[in-house]
Amino acid sequence: MRQGIKAFLLSAFVFPGLGQLYNQDRGKGVFLVLGANLLLGVLFLAGMILVSQEYMAVFYPRPLTWELVRVLLLDTVSHPVFLIPFALFMALWGFGMVDAVRGARPRPPTEGP
Secondary structure, three states: OOHHHHHHHHHHHHOOOHHHHHOOOHHHHHHHHHHHHHHHHHHHHHHHHHHHHHHHHHHOOOOOOHHHHHHHHHHHHOOHHHHHHHHHHHHHHHHHHHHHHHOOOOOOOOOOO
16 A cells, blocks of 8 residues: 555544654654644533533533433534634644645665565
């Protein structure tokens, strides 16, 4: 399999930055992995804060049901505090996929026994 395809698959389906690490572009790969982890942490914290604030402000006396969870999640993912880091994460992931393919260099053939 070509190196560009492997790098693309690593960055597209596993995690952003792994294709760059596979291409031995360590600086960019570490930056993308750390940036993606940072954005995922921000997304998780923002989501938890928004869900808890919405529940406490609007739904608190009622027990938490699947219908309430659905409403809370829909309100959370439509909030700008969640959408902005999510858009940045998706942009970073897209950049990682494209850059992994562009940064792939053909490897020299290895000599067998």
